[in-house]
Amino acid sequence: MLFSSNEDQNFALSRFESMLKTNNVFFFDSAEFEDIIHHYLDSGKVGLAKKAIKIGLEQHPSSVNLKLMDIELLVFENKLEEAEKILDQLYILETTNPEVYIQKANIFSKRDEHYKAIELLKMALDFSDDTADVNSLIGMEYLFIDDFKEAKKYFMKCVEVDLDDYSSLYNIIYCFEFLEDIDGAIHYLNSYIDKNPYSEVAWHQLGKQYYTKKLFIEALAAFDFAIIADDRFIGAYLEKGKVLEKLGEYEEAIHNYQITLELDDPTSFAYLRIGKCYDKLGKKDLAVKFYYKTVHEDPLLDKGWTAITDYYIKQENFQKALYYINKAINIDTENVAYWKRSAEIHRALQLYEEADIAYQKTVELGNYELSTWIAWADILKLLGEYSNSVHVLLQALEFYPDHAKIEYRLAGIYFTQGEQNKGTFHLKNALRNDFKQHLQFQQLFPNVFMRVSVKNIISEFKKSST
Known part of the structure; x- marks a missing residue:
């Protein structure tokens, strides 16, 4: 009876694990080792993958694929110099192997030498049959250096090869958004939908772009198409609910949100x-x-x-x-x-x-809104802590220079404390910045407002400004 490929892999795995337990030496061809290593890596069993690589290279010391797997693991573990030594040896023998260039690029990328990584990946393109994968790696390198225009271009090449490459599609939209080119994103998504009209992801992304532009009717239509393409697409129902809220259709919005509760x-x-x-x-x-x-x-x-x-x-x-x-x-x-x-x-x-x-x-946590400073100063005034209230208001002035609400309060407290010169200075500043608010000053500091000296300052200012 012939084994299926899955049965072959399971058989090879059980033999390999039996070998590890018994210390018996079994022979595997290099392809079997590759399958075993991939299995362990996919399962997150890095230690066993390393053992399989070591034994595999002992049995097949000239296997390029096993060496490349060894390099990939070394790069993953940040053992870059060790990986580079093996790569340099491989490069002499494998000058047209795209994986060699890709792994060298990974090392440069790990060292934040992204331009060198891009150069090597572009060389890999000349030898690779899987250009989409390499273009995606180039796109990611451009993202690392914040070159969103170039990144977008390479991710677009990936989508040209495979319309279902949603990872690249998301990256394209991310680039458009970072470039604040919402119109460009809308144009691209509409072109994409012309080629792939049943893509729920594209309709969903298109709806989000319309939502950003406050084109709510268009956004609603896009999310409806996303739901037609996949009636279990939770994200589309949630976004549709948000649009319906903006349109004041609250009952319908609730209905869409409730659908998501039923789906998951x-x-x-x-x-x-x-x-x-x-x-x-x-x-x-x-x-x-x-x-x-x-x-x-x-x-x-x-x-x-x-x-x-x-x-x-x-x-x-x-x-x-x-x-x-x-x-x-x-x-x-x-x-x-x-x-x-x-x-x-x-x-x-x-x-x-x-x-x-x-x-x-x-304030300690970073809220420096004017309303926070004002409210805090007013509380301190109510507590009779005038010096602390002044301290808070002077801090507020650093964020909101010459702001009338702050100046009137400083004037009122200084007058209350008997500091006439400072009170006069801040009152004049306040009147100059917003004369109308002197009525609020009257409410906040009625006793101060009734003083003849204060009334004279206000009336003189009023005369000079008319």
């Missing part, structure tokens, strides 16, 4: 979007139900926790909002969005000392 394991993204849709429809109880599902599915998703927190903030149920934002902070203490909401909730609950701590943490 539920995702936190789908739960969150369903919750947002119900929120827009005014169905608050259903909205919060799906927000809870979101954080249950993925406790690390910050958008889930902020959605629940914002839900209770809108209802002015600040105690519940505080409960959930504290849960979120316990999970991720370095999330700036959590700390900013914590500060806002504490401020609403008039827990000013806690709000101060939360605003400080918000």
